[in-house]
Amino acid sequence: MYVAVKGGERAIDNAHALLAEKRRGDTAIAELSIAQIREQLSLAVNRVMAEGSLYDPDLAALAIKQAQGDLIEAIFLIRAYRTTLPRFGASEPMDTGKMACTRRVSATFKDAPGGQVLGPTFDYTHRLLDFKLMAEGDVAEAETGTPRREPTPHITEFLNAEGLIQQEAPSDETPGDLTREPLELPAARPLRLQSLTRGDEGFILGMAYSTQRGYARNHAFVGELRIGSVPVEMDIPELGFSIEIGEIEVSECETVNQFKGSKSEPPQFTRGYGLIFGQSERKAISMALVDRALRWKELGEDDMGAPAQDEEFVLYHADNIQATGFLEHIKLPHYVDFQAELELVRKMRAEAQTGLQEAAE
Amino acid sequence: MASEALTGGFANAPHAAAIAFRGAMRAMAMPGVIEHIEGAAGPAPLSPAASALLLTLCDPETPIYLAGIHDTAAVRDWITFHTGAPLTDRARAMFALGTWDALAPHDAYAIGTSEYPDRAATLIVEMPALTAEGARLTGPGIEKEAALNLPDIPFCQANAALYPLGVDLFLTHGNAVAALPRSTKVR
Amino acid sequence: MNSYNFAYLDEQTKRMIRRAILKGLAVPGYQVPFASREMPMPYGWGTGGVQVSAAIMTPADRFKVIDQGSDDTTNAVSIRRFFERTAGVEVTETTTEATVIQTRHRIPEMPLTSGQILVYQVPIPEPLRFLEPSEVETRKMHSLEEYGLMHVKLYEDISQHGAIATAYAYPVKVEGRYVMDPSPIPKFDNPKLESPAIQLFGAGREQRIYALPPHTRVVSLDFEDFPFEANKADAACELCAADTSYLDEVIMDDAGHRMFVCSDTDFCASRRAAGHAGIQEAAI
Numbered sequence: 045m046y047v048a049v050k051g052g053e054r055a056i057d058n059a060h061a062l063l064a065e066k067r068r069g070d071t072a073i074a075e076l077s078i079a080q081i082r083e084q085l086s087l088a089v090n091r092v093m094a095e096g097s098l099y100d101p102d103l104a105a106l107a108i109k110q111a112q113g114d115l116i117e118a119i120f121l122i123r124a125y126r127t128t129l130p131r132f133g134a135s136e137p138m139d140t141g142k143m144a145c146t147r148r149v150s151a152t153f154k155d156a157p158g159g160q161v162l163g164p165t166f167d168y169t170h171r172l173l174d175f176k177l178m179a180e181g182d183v184a185e186a187e188t189g190t191p192r193r194e195p196t197p198h199i200t201e202f203l204n205a206e207g208l209i210q211q212e213a214p215s216d217e218t219p220g221d222l223t224r225e226p227l228e229l230p231a232a233r234p235l236r237l238q239s240l241t242r243g244d245e246g247f248i249l250g251m252a253y254s255t256q257r258g259y260a261r262n263h264a265f266v267g268e269l270r271i272g273s274v275p276v277e278m279d280i281p282e283l284g285f286s287i288e289i290g291e292i293e294v295s296e297c298e299t300v301n302q303f304k305g306s307k308s309e310p311p312q313f314t315r316g317y318g319l320i321f322g323q324s325e326r327k328a329i330s331m332a333l334v335d336r337a338l339r340w341k342e343l344g345e346d347d348m349g350a351p352a353q354d355e356e357f358v359l360y361h362a363d364n365i366q367a368t369g370f371l372e373h374i375k376l377p378h379y380v381d382f383q384a385e386l387e388l389v390r391k392m393r394a395e396a397q398t399g400l401q402e403a404a405e
Numbered sequence: 406m407a408s409e410a411l412t413g414g415f416a417n418a419p420h421a422a423a424i425a426f427r428g429a430m431r432a433m434a435m436p437g438v439i440e441h442i443e444g445a446a447g448p449a450p451l452s453p454a455a456s457a458l459l460l461t462l463c464d465p466e467t468p469i470y471l472a473g474i475h476d477t478a479a480v481r482d483w484i485t486f487h488t489g490a491p492l493t494d495r496a497r498a499m500f501a502l503g504t505w506d507a508l509a510p511h512d513a514y515a516i517g518t519s520e521y522p523d524r525a526a527t528l529i530v531e532m533p534a535l536t537a538e539g540a541r542l543t544g545p546g547i548e549k550e551a552a553l554n555l556p557d558i559p560f561c562q563a564n565a566a567l568y569p570l571g572v573d574l575f576l577t578h579g580n581a582v583a584a585l586p587r588s589t590k591v592r
Numbered sequence: 593m594n595s596y597n598f599a600y601l602d603e604q605t606k607r608m609i610r611r612a613i614l615k616g617l618a619v620p621g622y623q624v625p626f627a628s629r630e631m632p633m634p635y636g637w638g639t640g641g642v643q644v645s646a647a648i649m650t651p652a653d654r655f656k657v658i659d660q661g662s663d664d665t666t667n668a669v670s671i672r673r674f675f676e677r678t679a680g681v682e683v684t685e686t687t688t689e690a691t692v693i694q695t696r697h698r699i700p701e702m703p704l705t706s707g708q709i710l711v712y713q714v715p716i717p718e719p720l721r722f723l724e725p726s727e728v729e730t731r732k733m734h735s736l737e738e739y740g741l742m743h744v745k746l747y748e749d750i751s752q753h754g755a756i757a758t759a760y761a762y763p764v765k766v767e768g769r770y771v772m773d774p775s776p777i778p779k780f781d782n783p784k785l786e787s788p789a790i791q792l793f794g795a796g797r798e799q800r801i802y803a804l805p806p807h808t809r810v811v812s813l814d815f816e817d818f819p820f821e822a823n824k825a826d827a828a829c830e831l832c833a834a835d836t837s838y839l840d841e842v843i844m845d846d847a848g849h850r851m852f853v854c855s856d857t858d859f860c861a862s863r864r865a866a867g868h869a870g871i872q873e874a875a876i
């Protein structure tokens with residue numbers, strides 16, 4: 045006896061209750077606080093802020109807690125929250141030359157004004173599990189100097205002074221906003237950069253890696269990677285001048301790319317650019333490589349047919365919230381489509397069968 | 406800014422705009438059908454229907470052109486205060502507002518591009534009357550035939566001939582609104 | 593922070609969507625780009641339909657949501673609840689009582705009437721997408737009315753399989769101009785696309801809205817020697833005996849016995865309430 049299924053509402057309620065229980069885990073174990081996540085899982089918090097496109101460490105930590113550590117789910121929570129926020133205005137362009145650098149390295153010059161600053165990096169850690177962390181243990185205070193407060197010049201500017209690196213034309217044009225206007229192709233570089241900075245870290249990394257392995261190789265060196273805090277200023281029309289509304293931590297990467305020259309450009313170095321909320325250097329470097337690969341047209345290079353050169357391919361597939369939603373939607377019911385295909389396959393088989401029989405007779 | 410600019414908005418904007426939009430959408434979906442939309446009252450000579458359309462559809466992202474007697478300080482202030490829409494010329498306007506004659510030359514508005522026919526202006530035409538008689542309309546949204554007192558039959562025919570390009574019209578009088586999208590054939 | 597606007601979306605977002613809907617109605621079948629917002633449900637789960645519904649909903653509406661023809665599938669329940677909570681509108685499962693119906697993959701069996709609005713959730717709005725992956729190219733093809741590729745594909749189907757191998761999301765031509773994806777409805781539903789209701793299509797992830805005003809001419813693509821056929825399972829509903837409704841096939845036991853029931857649950861229930869009984873009901 046078949047009865048049409050009812051009970052969707054109750055099933056959803058029960059699923060939510062189970063999810064909440066699972067999130068909390070064993071109640072004999074102390075609950076994580078938002079502050080603990082913010083302070084001790086800061087790189088996860090950074091990723092959620094970067095791909096969620098919202099600089100708010102506390103909300104990112106909350107999202108991570110609510111999402112049980114599923115970072116894409118946490119990014120989704122932040123995005124859905126962000127889109128409901130009213131917009132009061134836009135900040136002035138940020139000057140990363142004013143950054144108080146906690147880390148700054150260059151692969152192209154041994155030293156430069158401002159110096160190389162290793163900062164808090166995994167780079168030279170030996171990747172050995174530190175079993176001491178299994179017990180709660182205090183950490184000895186690290187020796188620190190005072191961060192440099194005077195502006196630290198960008199290393200690529202030294203090449204620029206010699207005319208050895210391609211000039212970036214300054215523009216006062218208001219860049220487009222992916223979150224307010226539908227993407228239109230071909231996309232200007234500001235839109236491409238916007239898409240890359242909020243794109244999925246794994247996707248951007250994979251694309252960048254593919255350029256290194258020869259799919260539109262662009263011979264990149266890290267001209268400079270810097271991480272630190274930068275003031276954000278906003279023009280207040282009522283006051284008639286800009287005021288500092290806060291500071292954010294960002295990672296910035298400029299690559300210096302070998303360039304033989306093209307029909308339109310002389311031999312010189314070219315650049316790729318990456319800028320990400322928080323400390324997120326893998327993403328910043330990846331972004332710079334993919335940015336450079338996408339610039340083939342404006343630099344007069346050849347289309348190698350590489351995935352990383354295809355702006356439509358990169359921009360339409362970089363967003364993990366779009367990707368995960370569409371990917372996971374195939375678990376929703378598709379009875380109707382499937383039924384339609386079932387009927388079609390049966391019909392075509394029956395016709396093929398008749399055809400075979402007729403041929404045999 | 407005169408205090409007139411501050412009044413005449415929707416009392417409960419989310420509800421009122423939703424109800425007004427339903428009327429505007431039905432008008433655009435069913436050319437010739439006359440809907441009544443309420444709740445907004447801009448300064449004269451703005452009709453209540455045109456006022457409601459502006460509040461429902463316009464904001465800082467939609468440049469507006471004001472034609473003739475509708476281009477007054479009071480109307481400009483009202484639009485700025487309630488919608489934040491920038492005022493512009495015919496060619497750049499997403500919305501244009503005025504009487505039919507004042508809106509001339511009617512071929513000065515954006516008609517969209519072949520790849521983006523949606524980038525065409527919407528003209529809000531203030532009419533001396535709005536009745537279901539006059540020009541014969543056929544096309545999408547019309548089961549057999551509809552009738553409407555259009556301001557300018559030759560223009561509407563020429564506009565339809567541009568399809569899928571062309572401008573779209575809202576016709577307003579008092580609380581009444583009708584529409585003539587470019588898809589409608591006119592006799 | 594806890595209170596959201598009527599129907600969730602902020603007014604500026606609604607205006608942007610409303611403008612896109614009007615342009616969609618003015619150029620039936622043309623996909624209007626719109627700045628789709630992140631919704632509190634995943635892309636691919638109806639965010640386009642939800643944004644369209646949110647932009648057109650009025651407090652006086654009665655809202656119905658179906659997924660696969662059913663009001664009780666989990667995603668339909670979830671979307672219906674979302675609007676109950678954020679717009680406070682009345683909801684219904686009865687097609688004839690609904691003023692706005694949001695649907696995924698079906699058009700109700702009960703003919704819709706003038707004044708009703710049907711909102712479709714659309715996953716891939718571009719009918720040419722699986723023939724040409726590039727958006728730049730497909731946009732050009734629509735602008736030049738260059739639909740040869742689609743006819744070639746359909747014709748290849750016929751020469752290879754003896755039939756057009758598209759069973760759902762079957763492409764249509766709108767008012768003799770734009771080729772349009774009717775969303776993944778079974779092609780059985782295609783003839784219902786010519787309707788007195790206003791039909792709106794929302795694709796959130798792909799950022800497109802398109803529309804069919806009432807009575808718009810909608811023709812399923814076909815060939816003179818291979819005319820379009822709106823087929824369904826050759827059976828009657830075993831609950832209500834309907835033999836003209838689209839049927840779901842349900843597997844009954846481990847031996848693979850199956851039965852057919854209406855996909856449109858409201859249609860089936862109202863027929864049974866009116867005394868119709870299929871072979872299962874009659875056997876009791």
Ligand SMILES: [Zn+2]
Nearest residue numbers: 829832854860
């Ligand atoms: Zn039935």
